[in-house]
Amino acid sequence: MILLGPPGAGKGTQAAILSQTLKIPHISTGDIFRANIKSGTELGVIAKRYIDEGKLVPDDITIGIVEDRLKSDDCINGFIMDGFPRTIPQAEMFDQMLDKHQKAVELVVNIQVPDEAIIKRMSGRRMCACGRTYHVENNPPQKEGLCDTCGGTLYIRDDDREETVIERLKTYHQQTSPLVAYYEAKKLVLNVDGMKPIDETTKEILTAIEKK
Ligand code: ADP
Ligand code: AMP
Numbered sequence: 001m002i003l004l005g006p007p008g009a010g011k012g013t014q015a016a017i018l019s020q021t022l023k024i025p026h027i028s029t030g031d032i033f034r035a036n037i038k039s040g041t042e043l044g045v046i047a048k049r050y051i052d053e054g055k056l057v058p059d060d061i062t063i064g065i066v067e068d069r070l071k072s073d074d075c076i077n078g079f080i081m082d083g084f085p086r087t088i089p090q091a092e093m094f095d096q097m098l099d100k101h102q103k104a105v106e107l108v109v110n111i112q113v114p115d116e117a118i119i120k121r122m123s124g125r126r127m128c129a130c131g132r133t134y135h136v137e138n139n140p141p142q143k144e145g146l147c148d149t150c151g152g153t154l155y156i157r158d159d160d161r162e163e164t165v166i167e168r169l170k171t172y173h174q175q176t177s178p179l180v181a182y183y184e185a186k187k188l189v190l191n192v193d194g195m196k197p198i199d200e201t202t203k204e205i206l207t208a209i210e211k212k
Contacts, residue, residue, distance in 0.1 A: 001018070001078070001079075001080050001081070001105075001106060001107045001108075001109065001209075002080075002081045002084075002085070002105055002107070002108045002109070002183075003015055003080065003081065003082050003083075003109050003111065004108055004109065004110045004111070004176070004179055004180065004183070005109075005110060005111035005112065005113065005194060006113060006115070006118055006169060006172045006173075006176075006177075007118065007122070007165065007168045007169065007172060008113065008118040008121045008122045008125070008165070009111040009112070009113045009118070009194045010111050010113070010194050010198065010201065011028075011082045011083060011111060012026075012028060012030075012031075012082055012083075012131070012133045013133050013139065013198055014109070014111070014198070014201060014202060014205065015028065015080045015082040016131055016132050016133070017198075017202050018080055018202065018205065018206075019080055021202075021206065022078075022080075022209075023077075024074075024077055024078045024079050024080060025072075025074045025075060025079045025080070026079075026080050026082060026131060027066070027069055027070075027075075027079050027080065027081055027082065027084070028082040028083050028084075028131065029057075029062055029065065029066065029082075029083045029084040029086075030082075030083045031082075031131055032065050032069065033047040033048075033051060033057060033065075034129075034157075035129070037051075038129070043061065043065070046061065047061070051158075051159055052158060052159060052164070053164070053167060054159065054164045054165070054166070054167025054168040054170070054171055055167070055171060056086055056087065056171055056175060059087055059089045059090055059093070062084065062086075062090060063090060063093045063094075063097075066081075066084055066094070066097075067097060070097065078106075081094075085179060086175065086176045086179075087175050087176065087179075088178055088179065088182060091179055091182055091183075105183070105186075105188055106188070106212060107188060107190060107208065107209065107212060108179075108183040108188045108189050108190070109189075109190050109192060109205055109208075110180055110183075110189050110190065110191050110192070111192055111194040111201070112191060112192065112193055112194050113194035113195060114195075115169050117195060118165065118169065119162060119165055119166070121135065121138070122160045122162075122165045123160065123162070124136040124137055124138070125156070125157065125160055126141075126145075126154040126155070126156060127154060127155055127156070127157055128147035128149070128150065128152045128153075128154055128155075129152055129155075130147060130149055130150040130152055132147055132148070132149050132150075134147075134154060138198075139198060141154065190204075190205070190208045192204050192205065
């Protein structure tokens with residue numbers, strides 16, 4: 001399954017819940033880049049340059065990390081892609097990668113949220129290194145500043161400041177939104193309203209999976 005949508009649509013939030021419910025891994029290219037930035041790897045140094053400007057990390061680098069991640073045993077029964085693919089070449093390469101293993105994309109959930117709402121959401125987003133995401137008002141943790149799942153200290157993403165969010169939205173409209181038509185042509189898209197409460201969106205996605 002692929003979760004598609006602008007930055008801040010709720011992809012990571014839904015992916016974390018669906019991963020627990022369906023018992024398949026949540027693969028976020030953004031989380032992989034952030035972990036590399038934190039541990040100071042060469043990949044992290046390169047990725048940071050693009051991420052800080054609200055731009056996409058080049059396709060060859062991104063495709064390489066996904067290819068590596070999909071080799072893990074935990075991906076055998078499926079996986080949830082959050083934030084990948086983000087360009088048409090990435091989607092084409094992903095199709096080829098899956099095809100090699102006699103697999104294919106089964107569902108693309110397109111989470112729709114208007115740009116105005118996104119800027120507001122991002123300013124209240126709080127992240128945990130374990131992959132869970134919170135919002136100070138819409139989705140707060142039980143204990144302020146700490147993750148409900150692992151107890152880790154929550155942090156604010158560098159790229160969630162307003163100037164960078166505006167750049168990321170531009171990047172989304174130019175490079176990522178064409179993927180909706182790419183997957184619609186393959187009849188794989190489920191459009192969901194990302195302005196609804198988090199649990200309603202989860203239910204809609206789970207119902208679509210049951211029907212498949
Ligand atoms: P993405 O992974 O698409 O960038 P996130 O899952 O990190 O987005 O969500 C962005 C912010 O919006 C987070 O602070 C999250 O808690 C909040 N959020 C997610 N889904 C909803 C929703 N349905 N309604 C309100 N806020 C939401
Ligand atoms: P995310 O956590 O999904 O919001 O991603 C954070 C940032 O990582 C993005 O703004 C991009 O700079 C980079 N990134 C994540 N996924 C991709 C991808 N599939 N292709 C290129 N860049 C990506």
